Amino acid sequence: MNRPIVRTKGRHKILLVYPLQGGSGAFVRHIPLGLLYTSAKLVKQGAFVEIFDCRLNPRTWREELANKLDKETLIVGISVMTGSPVVQASKIGEMVKEFDSHINVVWGGPHATFNPNSILENEETCDYVVNGYGSEAFFELYQALIVGEQPRNIPGVVYRDGTSIVATPREEEFEHIKYEDIPYHLISDYDAYGHIGHNNRTFSMYSALGCPYLCTFCSSPAEYRDIPGKKWIPLEVQEVVDHVEYVVKEYRANFVYFIDDDSFVNLKHVEGIIDEINRRGLKVKLGFRGARINEIKKMTDVFLDKLVAAGTNIIHVGAESGSDRILKLIKKDCTAEDILECNRKLARHPEMKTLYNFMMGAPTETAEELKATRDLMLAIVRDHPNSIIGTPNRFRPLKNTELYDLAIESGYTPPSTANEWLEYEIESATGTDSLPWISEEIKKMMDLILIGSYFIDRKAIKVATGNSAIEKFVRLVDNVYGPIARWRLRNGNTKFFIELPIYKFANNVAKSFTPNFESKKNKIIA
Numbered sequence: 116m117n118r119p120i121v122r123t124k125g126r127h128k129i130l131l132v133y134p135l136q137g138g139s140g141a142f143v144r145h146i147p148l149g150l151l152y153t154s155a156k157l158v159k160q161g162a163f164v165e166i167f168d169c170r171l172n173p174r175t176w177r178e179e180l181a182n183k184l185d186k187e188t189l190i191v192g193i194s195v196m197t198g199s200p201v202v203q204a205s206k207i208g209e210m211v212k213e214f215d216s217h218i219n220v221v222w223g224g225p226h227a228t229f230n231p232n233s234i235l236e237n238e239e240t241c242d243y244v245v246n247g248y249g250s251e252a253f254f255e256l257y258q259a260l261i262v263g264e265q266p267r268n269i270p271g272v273v274y275r276d277g278t279s280i281v282a283t284p285r286e287e288e289f290e291h292i293k294y295e296d297i298p299y300h301l302i303s304d305y306d307a308y309g310h311i312g313h314n315n316r317t318f319s320m321y322s323a324l325g326c327p328y329l330c331t332f333c334s335s336p337a338e339y340r341d342i343p344g345k346k347w348i349p350l351e352v353q354e355v356v357d358h359v360e361y362v363v364k365e366y367r368a369n370f371v372y373f374i375d376d377d378s379f380v381n382l383k384h385v386e387g388i389i390d391e392i393n394r395r396g397l398k399v400k401l402g403f404r405g406a407r408i409n410e411i412k413k414m415t416d417v418f419l420d421k422l423v424a425a426g427t428n429i430i431h432v433g434a435e436s437g438s439d440r441i442l443k444l445i446k447k448d449c450t451a452e453d454i455l456e457c458n459r460k461l462a463r464h465p466e467m468k469t470l471y472n473f474m475m476g477a478p479t480e481t482a483e484e485l486k487a488t489r490d491l492m493l494a495i496v497r498d499h500p501n502s503i504i505g506t507p508n509r510f511r512p513l514k515n516t517e518l519y520d521l522a523i524e525s526g527y528t529p530p531s532t533a534n535e536w537l538e539y540e541i542e543s544a545t546g547t548d549s550l551p552w553i554s555e556e557i558k559k560m561m562d563l564i565l566i567g568s569y570f571i572d573r574k575a576i577k578v579a580t581g582n583s584a585i586e587k588f589v590r591l592v593d594n595v596y597g598p599i600a601r602w603r604l605r606n607g608n609t610k611f612f613i614e615l616p617i618y619k620f621a622n623n624v625a626k627s628f629t630p631n632f633e634s635k636k637n638k639i640i641a
């Protein structure tokens with residue numbers, strides 16, 4: 116279905132909403148790229164689209180969102196990740212329907228992709244779910260809704276018809292939106308986005324699509340399983356660097372975050388990009404969120420020097436566990452010793468921070484294996500002073516993953532209602548009740564590692580370097596409490612662990628904060 120946009124005097128407006136995020140959203144606020152991609156085709160065809168980001172107004176979003184709605188609003192689309200954004204999306208749906216029940220509420224994003232039926236069964240106010248990539252499906256859904264038709268046979272669109280749920284299978288191919296078609300103008304204030312402690316103007320983008328690996332906890336293999344052919348497609352170097360140049364020149368970006376699942380499957384790909392960035396003389400820092408130990412093993416010091424010289428400021432590495440058995444279970448294709456060896460290599464290039472991701476509480480994981488993770492974290496920090504231990508993810512089974520099946524076998528019952536999804540907050544220290552394999556001993560160890568991870572590497576000093584109230588507070592806590600946390604972590608001591616309730620309280624408070632990432636040096640004077 117590819118009719119031109121029908122313009123009516125009646126309902127035609129689309130409002131795309133990014134809900135408040137969980138705890139990690141207090142530290143990282145990327146541009147709502149999913150919404151820009153989703154609206155790309157619609158904007159190109161002349162539809163009226165607005166973006167509203169609740170994260171920029173955490174306390175007043177209801178009133179501000181209500182002000183954006185009127186009798187011409189046809190669709191409110193919400194981008195939903197698993198965890199507390201599900202509850203937020205549910206609140207947005209209720210608010211919209213209270214305002215006007217004729218507005219169509221559409222859920223999309225990673226959570227919607229894996230849970231369309233559960234959403235439609237439990238969220239009365241959600242009318243349609245888009246499963247998978249958004250641009251084409253949302254365009255076609257809009258075309259149906261604007262002329263009052265049922266969105267029959269639209270790949271990826273799922274909806275209720277009476278008491279049954281109708282789903283048309285999605286198109287199984289990678290979505291690639293040309294950078295010229297990304298409607299960047301829908302975002303009015305780029306200074307509002309970034310990472311805590313950075314006063315950079317950060318733009319996230321892809322350099323490659325997909326991922327060829329099969330880590331058993333991750334949603335990506337499930338997402339790409341049925342896509343025929345290669346599972347990792349590097350974008351053309353010229354195109355990637357044209358995109359970088361475009362955001363640098365048009366939007367004064369000075370930090371580009373490659374949000375690829377994995378950028379380094381073929382080292383030549385990244386090498387091509389950094390060479391071309393250098394050749395064009397673009398002044399921009401780089402971050403890569405997808406790097407694997409088996410890939411770092413292949414990187415030479417010359418390659419790493421080049422990455423640093425090109426302005427690479429941070430690289431994220433999935434270490435996940437200090438236990439070789441767990442590393443094998445999650446198919447990381449490496450051992451704990453490999454991680455240490457790669458870490459020592461990365462330590463020789465300290466200008467580039469290395470952020471390690473970890474996971475705790477996988478099905479069958481024992482307390483001893485968790486201690487091995489704790490020991491690995493301590494060794495990483497000892498060997499590489501500019502490493503950062505990311506807040507470890509408490510394992511939560513993601514639908515369609517191999518570990519999900521193992522979790523079900525191990526007695527796990529998945530959530531259904533929005534409030535149950537709240538318990539899914541991966542980085543929070545609450546709610547392990549639905550994971551029956553987590554013993555009291557493991558739970559204590561997980562809590563200890565979680566709290567310790569904030570202090571193990573002095574990240575407050577490395578990351579929260581700005582002058583905002585929250586950053587000053589974080590540094591103060593690091594100075595006063597940090598030594599105790601590190602001592603507890605090293606010794607596995609959880610006696611009188613009053614830090615845990617304090618942490619839970621602080622985590623909740625942090626969510627309603629809007630840290631100021633504003634880049635004053637870089638402000639565009641309109």
Ligand code: B12
Pocket residue numbers: 136137138139140143144145146147148149150152153191192193194195196197198199200221222223224225226228229245247248249250253290319333334335374375376404508513540541542
């Ligand atoms: C940036 C990012 C974050 C940021 C937040 C996002 C932001 N904008 O600031 C932060 C750091 C806070 C974050 C946190 C987490 N993240 Co994250 N994150 C990402 C990342 C790297 C990029 C997201 C992005 O912009 N993608 C690009 C856009 C174009 O893709 P997209 O959002 O999927 O949108 C497409 C479709 O989903 C759909 N769509 C999206 N929104 C909408 C809306 C409508 C109306 C429609 C119709 C369609 C639609 O259309 C879009 C275009 O095709 C992805 C990995 C990736 N490469 O996508 C992981 C990813 C989304 N995160 C993931 C995970 C596991 C997490 C965490 C749970 C754990 C963790 N610590 O990483 C937390 C928890 C978040 C929470 N509950 O609050 C998983 C997905 C989990 C899930 N089921 O939700 C991903 C896919 C990584 C992975 N492979 O494991 N994340």
Ligand code: SF4
Pocket residue numbers: 326327328329330333334335336376377405407433
């Ligand atoms: S964790 Fe990373 S490397 Fe592994 S499958 Fe997911 S995206 Fe790919």
